[in-house]
Amino acid sequence: MAEIFREPTPEVAFGQVTSVYRKRREMSQKDLAEKLTELGMKVDASAVSRLESGGRTLKLWEAFKVAEALDVSLDTLLSFASTPASILRDARDRLDASWHGVRSEVVGFLHNLAEVKDHLAHHPELLAGLKDKEFGTPKSSEEYVDWVLKRLVRVSAELKADGEIDYGNTFMVSSEDERRASVELIMAMVSTFVDIGEYPDDELTESDDGEHSEEA
Structure with a gap:
């Protein structure tokens, strides 16, 4: 039977990238534990080992301390620790915002x-x-x-x-078909922004700061 691929949990992914940066800094697990303790996160080498294996869930402030101890930004650790599912979620969030x-x-x-x-x-x-x-x-x-x-x-x-x-x-595409499909998509999107009718009177009132408000 073929082996089923299981996506690493965020804890495992974070632990893996922590291990990578620790080794880049030429630090042992004991060295990292001592540095974290100096920064107010009291742990020993066994706790660091559990962290790197994904067996220890971190609080947000602890994740910041790990990043500080490794002299790297938390964003960097989190970006490398991203899983396919989290990358998709973030991409969909950006798509929704755009x-x-x-x-x-x-x-x-x-x-x-x-x-x-x-x-x-x-x-x-x-x-x-x-x-x-x-x-x-x-x-x-x-x-x-x-x-x-x-x-x-x-x-x-x-x-x-x-x-x-x-x-x-x-937005660059590789063929005329892709260009046409992209234009049709944009046209379909824009069509949802336009409707036939008139604005209710309360939609045209101004807010206290002088700007038009749809919630007045």
Whole structure:
């Protein structure tokens, strides 16, 4: 029967990386125990052995002391002690946070766009000041959106042609199919941010600090 792989527990993983850094520092388990005792964590060599084997669960303050004794950041110890499950959990947490960040940014962009369109609709004479050598001047506030989009596409194309891709703000893929799939995903996401209707009056009130609040 094939051996079943069992993912190491966080205690075992932390103990393994602790052992690695202890040996890098050319410290014995007794040396580490003495250093930890000096720092206020009273342990002996057998306790360090249990820690490194994953048989001793640490409190948070003790983990900080271990990191201090080894002259390494706790983040470093924890990053090397990460398990596949914890890495996935952290990645999903970041994905969830970025989802909310994207939603906030996109909705804010649409609000700002609507504000510009509304202002141009009330002051159409301002359209004459919007000029582009290739795309001319938008004839209405509705055309303004398409006019801006064309300009953005052109700028992106020009940067690519000159080899000036902003890699820090560009998601790179290996094929046109992947690119199309990514764009479709983004479009599907954005579609969930837009709905038909009107804001309730209480959604448009301002909070005490003068900012718009959805919870007023």
